[in-house]
Amino acid sequence: MIAMIGKFRSRHDRVLLLIVFWLLLALLGPLCSSHDPGAIGSQPVFSAPSAAHLLGTDYLGRDTLGRLLNGIRHTVLLCFASTLVSCSVGTFLGIAAVTARPWVEALTGRLADGFLSIPSLLFALLVIAVFGTSTTALIVTMGVIYTPGAYRTSRALAQRIARLDFVTVARARGESTPYIILQEILPNMTGPMITDVGLRFIYAVLLLSNLSFLGIGVQPPEVDLGSMVRENMLGMAYGSPAMIVPVVVIGVLTVGINLALDSSSGRR
Amino acid sequence: MAATIQVENLEIVGRRGKGAELPIVRDVSFSVQRGEMLALIGESGSGKTTVALSLLGHIRKGCRIAGGMIRVAGYDVTALSPHECRSIRGRVISYVAQNAGSAFNPALSIMRQVVEPALVHRTLPRRDLEARAVSLFRALALPDPETIGERYPGELSGGQLQRLMAAMALMTDPEVVIFDEPTTALDVTTQIEVLSAFKAVFAERGITGVYVTHDLSVVAQIADHAVVLKDGAIREAGTVSKILFQPEDPYSQALLAAAEPRSRQADLAGQPEQRSLLDVRNLVVGYGQRTAAGLPEKVIVNHVSFSVPKGRMLGVIGESGCGKSTLARAISGLQPWAAGELLLNGEPLAGNVRERTPDQRRHLQLVAQNADSVLNPSKPIGQTLERVVRFYGGLRGAAATRRVNELLDMVRLSPSLASRLPSELSGGQKQRINFARALAADPQIVLCDEITAALDTVVAAAILDLMKELQRDLGLSFIFITHDLHALQSICDRVAVLYAGQAVEVGPAMALGKGVHHPYTRLLHDSVPLMEPGWLESTRIKRADEAMPATLLNSLSHDPELCCFLERCPDRVSGLCDRVPPPVRSVPEGPRVLCHLPASICSEFST
């Protein structure tokens, strides 16, 4: 435990670096494409790569590369935001469960169990049906879906850390609960929590991809990677890059971050 | 005749993570003749366990043998295939691990595990093996030898497990047995039982072995020859008496010096008795719901009283589970007590640290047990100290930095360490920082909970020196909680002996070893091995059953009001100890003892 905390700084650099790379691609990528992702010309649909369209065109004859960069932007940013939401709320609740009165832990524990028992697609479907497909609704929904998991991780971590002697000493010194949470417990959870953030980010990418199956995703003409795969699914019959490339990008995104996490946490 | 164990020029290298390979064991050579026991002496990180494991052909992950030769009972271990290795392990050479508590598989019954080495080598049918195991259990003086095998590791004590592990090692009548610190994790009173049992079996079966330890007094009892290891290399080798009494190597000498019981006592004889700083009165701490009597269901600390005078050091000693740490938590205000009171400077302290005044919190500081977990690993130590300086003294900026440097100086550390993270410090350094943090509050009394337990002897001795200096220079009071009688005797002024939550004896530390004492104190004292060969055989500790068989005890003897030591007491008296709660007796110029026995019977020490 202690060793894990101590080694966090150097080891998680790689994960952070990878996340920063994807974030940069998300923010700057669309600027690199000369094509308006919404532009519909007179090109044929599902055309093969050409000089004008490096990755061909999609089911409406739009430029696949432009759509792809747009899709990366939304998938990465949405998933990043929802992961942040779930991890911060989960961490907060997890620490609260450990530091507050016992009924808080009982209550949050039951809530987490309850949420986990509802299939995530069903939950997303219900919430989106109520609030409609907006970016905020998506972030909140996915955030809520992954909060119980983050809560479990953080509660387990906080429980272990709260038992360590340096926390005992701080309490004996008479430090306030906020100080203990913010200065003693939280900084030591960051390492393992980053691993958790990475995993949850991947789950979010996958969930978002599958949500597109139910027609839930960002508003057109914007697109996320999953919806892009979904809307170009028919291109499979023609081997269209419009369908294949986003699948590959999802794979590279998730597997890459996962491997970086694995190597950084020593795969324990 | 060739030696049973022969190690020549052994080199083992290993790497951490992706770093370069570093030598762990360097050019180690030794040999052990049949029937002899060799002690491998060293501190943590000396490579002694690596050497011991290599004798079984087992090299831990990330390491490899880079050179040299190991020959055990005629097998060239370094040249064996994995399959051949397996065929000699547990049959020709067996191993007794350091911590039997974790080396036994918690999911399997004892018997399954004990017979396993013999079973996998198909030496005998299972029935015969079980019979043999029972006879070994009996030889190792285990209770209920017939049925103990059906139990699970979680249900047995550390001492019993350690002996069961020895039984397991001996199941196949191996030619060589490796003992890896088999008694280090045990309480002294248990250690002596285990050592005696081992010794008896060694004598009976003529075992050839290697005994890994850092405890020189154990070496004196067990081994014929000894090798002193440091940083993977042999510093000195020879017979035990040569190593213990004429060490040539400076490192051996330092080890011996640290292990030698010595008093750090200042001469207090002439000084007037100081006023009491901290008073513990009839403290009761426990868990669970209150019973009708208003006491908790499960009492951990049972009506404990003592006081700590200003500028003095009180030692609290007892075996694991006696309530030492709970007492420390209660005094620190982390564990509310059910009855009794606590006075600091004559004023009552609240049970919850939050309800104590800032000054009260400042005056009473806790130095917790585990040096590894006591510092926040994500904060540089300078920050950790500064926080305390600011929290209590309100110092900021340059003033705070100055104070931090002062504190580091006080614990004999360089100010340059302030920017380091705890993970970059050694165990001893961490424990010093731990001290510095307590001192940062400018306290009157410091509560030290087992602060030397995890440290190597030499480092621990230095910490004890530091404590004594601080007591002298700053006029600090200490409560020193420990299981190590030597350490306690060397620095404490007063002592409280805890048994099963009760303070069975409170008195001056100087009086230990002479005068009148509680039977448990005597047992504790007698169990500490002396650094002289033959001590184990000559020492004679009376067992409770020898005095009076348990069957004669009153059936009500489990009444919590009765003497807590009744079951183990070698001096118990039928009709008295098992019927009437013990009174508190005060010996003039001596301790306050919780015992029936008149001073005349509660006699002088045997030595």
Add this chain to the structure above:
Amino acid sequence: MNSQTLKLIGRRFFAAAMSLIFVIVTVFAITNVLPGDATDAVLGQGATPQAVAVMRHDLGLDRSVFFRFWFWLWGVLHGDFGHSLLNGLSVADAIGPRLHNSLLLAGASAAVSVPVSLFLGITSAIWKDTVYDRVVSIMTLGMVSVPEFVIATMAVYVFAVRLHLLPALADVGSVHSLRQFLSVFFMPVASLALVTLAQMVRMTRAAMADTLSAPYIEMALLKGVGPIRLILVHAIPNAIGPIVNAVALSLSSLLGGVVVIEVVFTYPGISGLMVDAVSSRDVPTVQACALVFCVTYLFLTTFADVVTILSLPRGRKA
């Protein structure tokens, strides 16, 4: 089994019951704030205010939320799950065959994915940090990172359309022999297994690696215990708790989280029914499905917890 164990198990069941109540109330609350109601699905584009009002009255949708909830709960407590708002059929009758189908599919997938993932997880823990471990890790991750509908649709395209080896539809009705069973279930089961594999492999590997680093494993090695016995006798009994938990979590998603697979293979399971019921605001059906999922989840996790409690070595129970 001693009283302490029973107490722990009892506490676990109580917690499960609490979670169940929470889920039922939440799902009911959400379905009731959904825009529109079942009359939309029945009347569709042709709805007129009069027809809507009459139908709402007939279906009891004009009663208060609390009344409806109580009415529903009362029915459930008496074994009556109510009637679909869409076609008046008994919800139990509608769910019954689909639940059977779903359990069949989930069971078949579990029968494939659990042994495979245990094997992969355990072997990669044994050969930790080797090339094998790496390959297993990347493969399982790679599988799970491709959206399910892509895997499933591609499988159909390749095996059914291009190669004509297997049917494109998972028609349960046509299964009368083992051969038919295999040909119908091969692709849905394979797709589901691929999706659930990664998580189970990871957890099994972690639990196993943890156990394998325990001192008693080294001790067993030093006793001369061979590798197979080491794994089976010494490691697995101690790793079983976390492994069973991981398996339970993965399996619980096999019932409710397989909408995509059901749609792609036109498999009449309970996930699809629920999605359909949500879209058509068929509250009794949604509630019954949620109940089924929740009970399954809680049953599996509680079962896993009980296994964990029972597998705790004697003398170690907290």
Add this chain to the structure above:
Amino acid sequence: MQAASVLHRRSVLKGAGLLVAGMTSQSVKAAPVSGGHLKVAGAVGSASETLDPARQSMATDYIRGHLFYDGLISLDDRLNPHFALAEALDSNDFLTWQIRLRRNVQFHDGTALTADDVVFSLRRHQDPGVGSQQYALARTMQSVRAVSPVLVEIVLDAPNSDFPAILGISNFAIVKAGTTDFKVPNGTGPFRCQEFTPGIRTVAVRNSEFWGERPYLESVELIAIPDEMARHNALMSGDVDLIATVNPRLVQMLKQGGFGIVESPVGTYTDLSIRLDQRYGRSPDFVEGIKFLLNREQIRHSVFLGFSRVGNDQPIPPESPYFNHQLPQRSYDPDKAQFLLKRSGFLGETIPLVCSPAALASVDIAVVLQYAASQIGQKMAVHRVPADGYWTQYWMKAPLGFGNINPRPAPSLTFELGFASTSPWNESRWRNSHFDSLLRDAKSTRDNSRKRQLYWDMQELVSSGSGVCIPNFTNSLDAYAPHVCGLRPSQAGQLMGYDFARSVWLNENRGKKV
């Protein structure tokens, strides 16, 4: 007599001049063979599927309706009415209608068809509790009574010369009097129901007692495969023989695989309706501007891949005999649109555009429109909302939203339901009394050329005044395995107006190999 003769005259047209798109594999003439099992996959299916004709609302429902039930009137490939269960249909004033029933017609349970059954079947639509799709049309029947066991008299609230076409709507199919439970359909249709599981499957077997021409097929199995790719895969792998709603993007591949495609010019359209009673629609410039901004050719090309006909913002499709081909075709004119939108004052604003998968292709059309708008500086925010609840929660409520209208059997019905001032489904809230009076005239006129002139005028009024923009009429695409014969395009809807089962036959010798 009048109406009956109308029917007779039109029935001459049967079989003539059909569209022949994708009919290549059908060109070989062969004698139909009786027997065989046909497996059909529709595109929609859910637990709300019903066997109650009154409540049928989706394609698979209509197919089942045609399998198990008959109406008094049936509609042919060009939407012309023919007698079905009715033997004669007479009216002198288009207000009171006498219907004589065909004799010797049996329900599946063996009972004979009587006038009481017809009265029951028509009257139940007027009960709101039944939830009939044709509640509004049924209300125009002021009285329905049995004159004799074979004679029914219906009195309308206003003259309507297209009443026979109304009776041809499949919702008005005839059920046994007193039926309340539709779990087992008891109709007079060519097939009996063997199995019906809502949302999963329907199995129909030939009704040997059928009154009409016996169908060739021994049995029909109907399932729904909502997932596009899965539906196509099922056809191509041989799991099903016939599928509805083919995505235009897959036509090429299916043809390459030797599968047949039936392209039917159905009058279905997806329209953008601008509510004239709300902010944007109050400005005629805005409405006209949007109409010029719709790139109809591009929608035809990019969204429908050419499988559609360009619309002219009026609901009568080009293949209708009443189509006004003299009305100038509105086309994409960004400059004009920019000018009009600027004049409307909304050019700088972000206009919300509500679309949903519920309205076919509306999301894609919205995207095309949004892009065109962005090119002239008109911002539009596309709000894609879930399909469920769309028709009650969003349709006709948003200022700019999409609708999806199925063809009606007669122009008067199309105008009446979608554009008359009093219609509850007047999408753009367009009120035009001149239009209403033209509609009244059209319904009561006996003169067909006058009727045509009236319809032409009405088309002009709608195109210029209404807030409904109709960019394209869609073509329905069905695909079938090579051994399926007898399929023809139909204006009445997909799969031969949902009625394929009466005509299709299987040629087992053909196309078993793909």
